Amino acid sequence: MHQPLLEMRAIRRTFPGVVALDRVNLRVATGEIHALVGENGAGKSTLMKVLSGVHPAGSYTGDIVFDGAVRQFAGIRDSEALGIIIIHQELALVPQLSIAENLFLGHEIARHGVVDAGASFARARELLAKVGLALSPATPVGQLGVGQQQLVEIAKALAKQVRLLILDEPTASLNERDSQALLTLLLELKARGITCILISHKLNEIARVADTVTVLRDGSTVESIDCRSTPVDEDRIIRGMVGRAMADRYPPRTPAIGETVLAVRGWRVHDPERPERAVIKGVDLDLRRGEILGIAGLMGAGRTEFAMSLFGRAWGARISGRVQLNGRDVDLRTVPQAVAAGLAYVTEDRKGSGLVLDGDLRFNIPLARLAGVARWGVIDRGREHGVAQGFRERLRIRSAGTTQRVVNLSGGNQQKVVLAKWLFTDPQVLILDEPTRGIDVGAKYEIYALIAQLAAEGRSVIVISSEMPELLGITDRILVMCEGRFVAEMPTADASQEAIMKAIMTASRQAA
Secondary structure, eight states, X not given: OOOEEEEEEEEEEEETTEEEXXXXXXXXXXXOEEEEEOOTTSSHHHHHHHHHTSSOTTSSEEEEEETTEEEOOSSHHHHHHTTEEEEOSSOOOOTTSBHHHHHTTTSOOEEXXXXXXHHHHHHHHHHHHHTTOOOOTTSBGGGSOHHHHHHHHHHHHHHTTOSEEEEESTTTTOOHHHHHHHHHHHHHHHHTTOEEEEEOSOHHHHHHHXXXXXXXXXXXXXXXXXXXXXXXXXXXHHHHHHSSOOSOSSOOOOOOOOSEEXXXXXXXXXXXXXXXXXXXEEXXXXXXXXXXXXXXXXXXXXXXXHHHHHTTTOSOEEEEEEEEETTEEOOOSSHHHHHHHTEEXXXXXXXXXXXXXXXXHXXXXXXXXXXXXXXXXXXXXXHHHHHHHHHHHHTTOOSSOTTSBGGGSOHHHXXXXXXXXXXXXXXXXXXXXXXXTTOOHHHHHHHHHHHHHHHHTTOEEEEEOSOHHHHHHHOSEEEEEETTEEEEEEEGGGOOHHHHHHHHHHHHHHHO
16 A cells, blocks of 8 residues: 555544544545545544644644644644645635636735736636636636536645545535546546545445545444455445445335325426526426325426425416315415425525524424414424424434534434424425435435335325435336426336436437
8 A cells, every 4th residue: 555645543523512533543545535434423524624624733632644744733724735625515615706716715826916817817727627627717606507616626726736635525416427527537636646535425436436435433433445455345334334234225115105185287487587488397297195206307407496486486487387285276376375285395405595504403493383382472492492302303313402503413414404394394295305415324214214204194205316226215106307397207116217317318309
């Protein structure tokens, strides 16, 4: 093995009432891609924040050895000065600024104290070429897709002479094409001698690029696996992550499907920014009691737009069509009307739209139905705590208590809080948009089990997911969406990834 570029020895980091890291060891060789895996809350992001100086020296015990010397970082500037660059899951770009301005923000190219725009643009073009992004450096970052923004973040790291690049769930918000392009770029960076630490829950991606995999569980190192001598064994990794074998990644279920609960007819939605453009083009949908219905499709197919427009017209313009619940027409023109009718929508963006991050569990869980914790129009703190505690126990939310702020919870536990918020409204129809995005396999299983339980209770569930194995594993029936239309319908028992993609490709050709 190459000499290590990085060693983290016996790292221990605690927060009030929580041991986040307990004598963690990590050894990263020069020029390798090192995958760091574990359940949400295992300590992966905390360990990387220790390494990058976000958690400064003195806030933890143990040693960081980088390039043969013990290092103590007072802040992120100290780690960046040595070429340790971290790209967080929430990208640190300013949408209103250009690509060039973002690339050099905080370390501008200047001449005599004045930013040198010409030199900045020339250097920006070089960096963009290295990451394969053919855009003008003057382009505002806010106009870019998430995949392109990830590439800008990597170009920004290259501008800082990166030696060790840390990526925290870089493909969590990307479609399949952008994910594969990013992984290819990581392999190219490796060929240039750049070392990479990749935090990911997607084991297929790890199998493609990782040289070594280190598994964390409950804040401790379980093992490190050399993937160059041993093929990646997903079952072994999962066993290390969750402490048990998961022979079946989806819970067993016997569907009990009843009559039609939700009927949508001729649903048409236009883009609010370009009202002349139809995004959803007259679709029909039937959902039955106790059914789990999956909606598959590529990014931009209109899945989220359809769900949000249906849920109280939370998105869209010039919306038309008819909706029936239990055989009766319903008016869903506002979110309160949709909630009152028995609909709930779990957003794909839990941090931006699903939660008040500075609020605690008591605040967030009753938020969609405040009347349920109020007495004579005033919030009853006792009821608020009781509701939060009940859902904390039911959904196994790992927290220090109901007064813990959700910003300090892992992604999987944050997702459970969002689910609890909407379950408190007692919905008949639950729409789940990317319900397991950025969540580890253990937490995924718990959410799948919850979805199955809700269906068994007679609730109807729509699952929108970009992970086709997930749809094939938990649904009863799949609708395939392409360019704002449902182009295929198939019982899950007869479906396959190939059949879904063939339906999408066929519809795309016909629309061209």
